[in-house]
Amino acid sequence: MEWLLSIFRTQKQKQMNIHFENVMPIPLSGLNHSSNSIWGSKFSLLKGQKVMLNASSGKGKTTFTHIIAGIRKDFNGRIQFDEKEISSFSPEVWAKLRTEKVSFIFQDLQLFPKLTVEENLILKNSLTDTFTSNELKQMLQALQIEDKWSIPCGILSMGQQQRVAIIRALCQPFHWLIMDEPFSHLDLENTNKALSLINQRANAIDAGFILTTLGENHNFDFDRELNL
Numbered sequence: 001m002e003w004l005l006s007i008f009r010t011q012k013q014k015q016m017n018i019h020f021e022n023v024m025p026i027p028l029s030g031l032n033h034s035s036n037s038i039w040g041s042k043f044s045l046l047k048g049q050k051v052m053l054n055a056s057s058g059k060g061k062t063t064f065t066h067i068i069a070g071i072r073k074d075f076n077g078r079i080q081f082d083e084k085e086i087s088s089f090s091p092e093v094w095a096k097l098r099t100e101k102v103s104f105i106f107q108d109l110q111l112f113p114k115l116t117v118e119e120n121l122i123l124k125n126s127l128t129d130t131f132t133s134n135e136l137k138q139m140l141q142a143l144q145i146e147d148k149w150s151i152p153c154g155i156l157s158m159g160q161q162q163r164v165a166i167i168r169a170l171c172q173p174f175h176w177l178i179m180d181e182p183f184s185h186l187d188l189e190n191t192n193k194a195l196s197l198i199n200q201r202a203n204a205i206d207a208g209f210i211l212t213t214l215g216e217n218h219n220f221d222f223d224r225e226l227n228l
């Protein structure tokens with residue numbers, strides 16, 4: 001790793017595993033899937049693993065992330081967070097999970113466009129008081145957008161917005177960080193910096209992450225590669 005940010009406090013947590021059994025989204029169930037596709041198969045993602053899900057457009061990357069986020073329930077099969085089946089979770093359980101255990105970067109980012117970078121970050125960070133203002137600024141600096149602190153997110157470039165969304169997703173405790181094509185508007189240098197930041201934060205808290213991509217090269221040694 002080329003640089004290290006010193007703000008990430010080491011925090012050991014009892015992390016969770018994710019188990020998949022014969023998961024098949026209903027809209028994709030009539031299609032042919034390759035023999036190494038995760039759809040319809042049985043596998044587990046173990047705590048702390050760094051996972052890449054690589055598939056071409058339309059294969060179901062977003063569907064996969066939305067199913068894990070509890071946003072979509074139109075699938076057959078079972079998914080368990082440790083021994084608990086996610087289809088049984090109430091909205092309250094999902095809300096607690098999303099604050100404390102699973103963080104997401106959705107493809108459409110879901111930033112508040114009229115709010116500044118600072119306001120977008122503080123809104124999320126204040127739920128768990130994970131970082132100080134100064135630490136947030138250091139993360140912006142690490143991703144070369146420190147001059148955007150007071151700028152409304154809606155007028156940033158897409159690549160700048162992606163970097164804000166990445167930092168925002170780090171502003172909570174998590175066992176897993178799920179990211180749907182988070183670097184699609186970033187050049188290689190910024191992709192490497194962002195992935196390094198994510199990895200440092202994940203390592204500090206023993207967390208894992210799942211990153212979907214369209215097959216771009218990442219200068220990173222993933223523990224596991226999944227296909228659709």
Ligand SMILES: Nc1ncnc2c1ncn2[C@@H]1O[C@H](COP(=O)(O)OP(=O)(O)OP(=O)(O)O)[C@@H](O)[C@H]1O
Nearest residue numbers: 027028055056057058059060061062063064107214
């Ligand atoms: N609710 C739905 N009803 C019917 N078909 C759907 C539904 N949601 C997704 N699909 C279909 O499932 C397929 C996978 O969509 P998805 O958005 O998950 O792909 P993706 O791999 O993320 O694509 P991209 O890389 O272009 O973002 C597409 O053919 C899409 O039209």
